[in-house]
Amino acid sequence: MADVISYREAVAEGIAREMRRDPAVVCLGEDIGEAGGVFKTTAGLLKEFGPERVWDTPISEQAIVGAAMGAAMTGMRPVAEIMFSDFLACCWDYLANEIPKVRYMTGGQVTVPLVVRTANGGGLGFGAQHSQATENWALTVPGLKIAAPATPADVIGMMAAAIRSDDPVVFFEHKGLLASKGAPAPPGHVVELGRAAVVREGADVTLVALASMVPLALKAADVLAGEGIGVEVVDLRCLVPLDVSTVLASLDRTSRLVTVEENPYQGGWGATLVSVVADEGFALLDAPVRRVAGECVPLPFADVLEEQVIPTVDKVVAAVRSLAAY
Amino acid sequence: MVDRDELLTLYEQMAVIRRTEKAAHDLFLSGLVKGTTHLAAGHEAIAVGTSAALRPDDYVFATYRGHHHAMARGATPEECLAELMSRATGLCKAKGGSMHLTKADAFMLGSYAIVGAHLPMAVGAAWSARLRGTQQLAVAFFGDGATNIGAFHEALNLAAVWKLPVLFVCENNLYMEYTPIADVTAVARPAADRAPSYGIPGEVVDGNDVVAVRDAVAALARRARAGDGPALLEAETYRHFGHSRADPATYRPAEEVERWLKHDPLDLARGRLVELGVPEETVTAADERARDVVQKAVQAAKAAPPADPGEALTDVWADGGAAWRT
Numbered sequence: 001m002a003d004v005i006s007y008r009e010a011v012a013e014g015i016a017r018e019m020r021r022d023p024a025v026v027c028l029g030e031d032i033g034e035a036g037g038v039f040k041t042t043a044g045l046l047k048e049f050g051p052e053r054v055w056d057t058p059i060s061e062q063a064i065v066g067a068a069m070g071a072a073m074t075g076m077r078p079v080a081e082i083m084f085s086d087f088l089a090c091c092w093d094y095l096a097n098e099i100p101k102v103r104y105m106t107g108g109q110v111t112v113p114l115v116v117r118t119a120n121g122g123g124l125g126f127g128a129q130h131s132q133a134t135e136n137w138a139l140t141v142p143g144l145k146i147a148a149p150a151t152p153a154d155v156i157g158m159m160a161a162a163i164r165s166d167d168p169v170v171f172f173e174h175k176g177l178l179a180s181k182g183a184p185a186p187p188g189h190v191v192e193l194g195r196a197a198v199v200r201e202g203a204d205v206t207l208v209a210l211a212s213m214v215p216l217a218l219k220a221a222d223v224l225a226g227e228g229i230g231v232e233v234v235d236l237r238c239l240v241p242l243d244v245s246t247v248l249a250s251l252d253r254t255s256r257l258v259t260v261e262e263n264p265y266q267g268g269w270g271a272t273l274v275s276v277v278a279d280e281g282f283a284l285l286d287a288p289v290r291r292v293a294g295e296c297v298p299l300p301f302a303d304v305l306e307e308q309v310i311p312t313v314d315k316v317v318a319a320v321r322s323l324a325a326y
Numbered sequence: 327m328v329d330r331d332e333l334l335t336l337y338e339q340m341a342v343i344r345r346t347e348k349a350a351h352d353l354f355l356s357g358l359v360k361g362t363t364h365l366a367a368g369h370e371a372i373a374v375g376t377s378a379a380l381r382p383d384d385y386v387f388a389t390y391r392g393h394h395h396a397m398a399r400g401a402t403p404e405e406c407l408a409e410l411m412s413r414a415t416g417l418c419k420a421k422g423g424s425m426h427l428t429k430a431d432a433f434m435l436g437s438y439a440i441v442g443a444h445l446p447m448a449v450g451a452a453w454s455a456r457l458r459g460t461q462q463l464a465v466a467f468f469g470d471g472a473t474n475i476g477a478f479h480e481a482l483n484l485a486a487v488w489k490l491p492v493l494f495v496c497e498n499n500l501y502m503e504y505t506p507i508a509d510v511t512a513v514a515r516p517a518a519d520r521a522p523s524y525g526i527p528g529e530v531v532d533g534n535d536v537v538a539v540r541d542a543v544a545a546l547a548r549r550a551r552a553g554d555g556p557a558l559l560e561a562e563t564y565r566h567f568g569h570s571r572a573d574p575a576t577y578r579p580a581e582e583v584e585r586w587l588k589h590d591p592l593d594l595a596r597g598r599l600v601e602l603g604v605p606e607e608t609v610t611a612a613d614e615r616a617r618d619v620v621q622k623a624v625q626a627a628k629a630a631p632p633a634d635p636g637e638a639l640t641d642v643w644a645d646g647g648a649a650w651r652t
Contacts, residue, residue, distance in 0.1 A: 026457060052457065058487065063480035066446020070464070071454040073435055073447070074385060093477075097440050098447070107419035108641035109430035142650070143642050166644030194652060242651040276651070 008178040010152035010185070011041035011117070014159030015079055019049050022077060025163055028055040028064055029081025029117075038083055039119055039178055061090035065116060069099050072114035077163055085120040085134040085172060092137075099168045100143025113166045115159075120148070121212055121262055122310055123176035128298035131175075131306075133262035135210070138170045139239050139269050145193055146239040148172040150214035152182040154237060157191030165193065174211040194241025198250060202230035205320050206250040208273060209260040210236045213311060217260050220316035229324045230254075239269050247273065248281045255286040256323045260311055265293035287326035290319045328537045330602045334612060336378055336536050337595040340370040341616035343394045344592060346403040347567075349624050350393065350410055350424075354571055358628070359410045363424045364391040367566040368534075371591035372497050373398035375539025376465060379547055385433050385451040385464040387444040390425035391497075392437035395467055400432035403623035413630035420633035421641065433462075442468065442475030445494065449485045452492035452556070461551055464492045465543075471502030473516040482558070486524040489555035493546055496560045497533060503569045504577060517560040526556050533561030534591040537598070564589070 005013065019025045027045060029037075033056040036043035046054040057064050061082055068080035082088055088095055095116070102110050122131035138146050145167050149155045155173070162169040199214065200221050209217040214235045221231035232250050236243065251257055257277060259270030270291040277289065295309035328336075347367040353359045366373070373394040380386075388395035393406055401417055409416030410424050417427055425439040435451065438444040448466035455462035472478050473496065485492045496517035500507060513519035521528020527549075531542040539561055546557040564586035568575035575583075599609050642648040 055488075058480075058483060060480040060484060062477045063446045063449065063484040066443065066477060066481065067450035067453055067484060070385075070387075070435075070447035070450020070452075071457075072450070074451045074454040075458060076454045078450075093440055093443055094446075098438065098443055102436060103644070104641045105418060105422045105426045106428040106430065106436060107417070107421050107637075108646065109418070109428055110435060111644050113644075142648070240650050245652045 004181040005152045005184045007152045007180045010155035012043050014156040018163040024077045026053045027079045028057050030083055032081050065091040065094040068114045072112045073110050077113050079115045082118040084130050085118040086129050086132050096141050100141050111166050112168045115162045115169045115171050117171045119175045120172040121174045122299050127301045131299040135172050136263045136267055145169040148211040150211050150235050153185040156185035157189045160190045161193045176212040194238050196237055196243035196246040197235045199235045200233040202232040204230040204324055205256040206232045206254045207258050208234045213260040219313045223317050224320055244276050251281050251284040257289045258319050259291045261293040264296045266296045268293045287323045292316050292319045330604050336374050338612040339374045340592055341613055343370045343397050345616050345620040349620055362570045364570050365567045366391050366394040368564050369497055370394055371536035371539055372533045372561045375536040376543045378540045379543035383433050384462050385435055387448045387466045388437040390439040392427055396427035399434035401429045403620050404626045407623050407627040408630050411627050412633050414634050415630040419637050442472040442477040445477055445481035448492050449481045452490040467495050470498040470507040470516045482524045485556040486526050491550040492556045494558045498560050499563050499565045521558040528558045530560045533563035534589050536595050
């Protein structure tokens with residue numbers, strides 16, 4: 001096994017491992033076959049598994065996700081790619097009205113075990129229609145599980161759990177992390193959905209982050225450690241199921257909470273998390289909660305503008321500092 | 327050709343559906359069915375004729391006007407009426423209602439109330455059948471109004487490109503909800519005229535003639551099972567009621583209504599039975615059996631217990647529950 005693996009390679013590796021163990025796993029999406037995906041996250045799959053298991057589609061997001069749903073209802077475990085998460089809006093009916101509701105509205109008769117994978121988030125200068133962090137869109141819909149790994153090993157372990165899940169999972173792969181590298185995943189590695197990870201321990205403030213915000217939070221924690229502030233960083237990993245228990249346990253140690261979200265503050269997942277904390281963990285808090293989140297604007301193009309509207313290390317450091325001094 | 331026994335069976339199935347629709351109408355007016363209903367009285371020959379040409383394990387997807395499809399595929403009038411009346415014994419435990427009748431164990435995979443959404447699902451079911459090598463077909467029933475939805479075109483193209491065993495059956499009842507389909511559609515035959523764009527057969531059939539429908543579907547099904555790909559069938563028919571319970575359909579010209587009511591699918595089948603030498607009293611006996619079945623169904627549904635409030639928080643996830651957090 002290689003010493004390190006990139007996040008990008010981990011996506012293809014995670015899918016390949018499941019395709020090897022379960023013939024019901026099939027992939028479909030735009031440019032995923034011969035091209036290996038526009039982000040090269042499906043590189044090698046067509047060569048290993050052939051055209052009966054890796055299907056290039058037309059640019060037809062409704063057909064991709066709708067067909068994946070029909071296949072999932074009839075014995076397959078499809079993994080559908082929607083190239084950029086912004087394009088989920090083109091097939092939003094399936095994400096909002098069809099896939100998550102069919103089990104409930106049929107009284108449990110129909111199960112939809114599929115994964116919709118998509119490249120999420122900003123940081124690469126793709127402009128307003130290719131840079132959004134859209135995991136909150138999915139969070140508003142009962143019936144979808146939401147995974148957003150931050151490390152290559154988690155990509156592989158969570159991909160295994162997502163594909164094996166009998167429930168629909170929207171799997172957000174962060175564009176800003178694709179080139180990042182990390183420890184490889186051992187054979188059989190599975191990370192159960194809905195288990196957050198404490199990725200750095202600290203006694204003073206809890207930082208809860210997701211996907212690309214996790215390395216950013218870790219950098220902020222390094223800076224703050226130089227100032228004598230101990231930051232505990234929780235990688236949430238999933239929004240549904242939401243691991244509130246790990247967050248409350250961390251607060252029991254630190255008594256201070258900051259959430260770090262790439263998505264706009266308006267309607268962000270941090271709002272849901274802090275509302276649960278306010279309801280169930282108020283007595284654990286010695287300070288108000290703070291949310292560092294994106295501004296409520298479309299993502300601008302220029303780096304210098306993008307930095308103004310999405311979280312940065314400096315913004316996180318400032319938020320933690322203010323709480324530590326409270 | 328159709329033999330007398332088979333036609334009598336088809337006639338009786340249509341009579342049961344017609345009487346169930348009338349019962350649903352009466353139950354709505356007496357306050358026992360809430361929400362709304364979209365009755366299919368007048369469309370019976372399409373559901374029954376198609377079903378007669380299918381294998382029991384072929385997949386069927388229907389629309390919010392889908393009582394007849396569910397019953398043609400094996401749902402009983404009692405299960406359907408109990409669902410409409412919010413009873414615990416309903417097809418979907420009263421979580422679906424009129425617009426979502428589903429009988430998965432009979433391969434009737436649901437009724438979908440977002441126009442056109444289920445066409446890609448049928449494509450996916452056909453794809454799955456091909457991947458599993460089962461020779462099953464998938465059939466999507468839809469209305470003329472769905473032919474102007476993007477998902478219709480995405481589904482047709484994908485099915486054609488992948489040469490999948492899927493039949494698209496349009497129930498053209500001349501009205502897209504309240505508006506004549508011809509007023510809002512660029513071609514004369516809203517479904518069949520689009521088929522050449524996708525290089526697939528597009529046929530037109532008298533949707534009130536159960537034998538003609540059966541024969542047309544049988545021919546297209548043979549072709550699809552042989553690997554020759556999808557087809558589109560446009561079945562011309564007419565609603566006896568308005569679009570939904572809120573609609574008295576006063577916008578329809580009196581002479582048009584009269585002309586179509588004279589072309590009733592039950593009358594057509596009855597006339598053909600008599601031509602085949604079936605005694606009037608045999609047909610009348612079938613009518614009486616249908617009346618008894620539906621009367622008993624109404625009584626049983628009325629006597630059934632109401633929906634169990636405990637079911638409100640089940641069936642979101644495959645584990646049977648609805649928990650979204652730890």
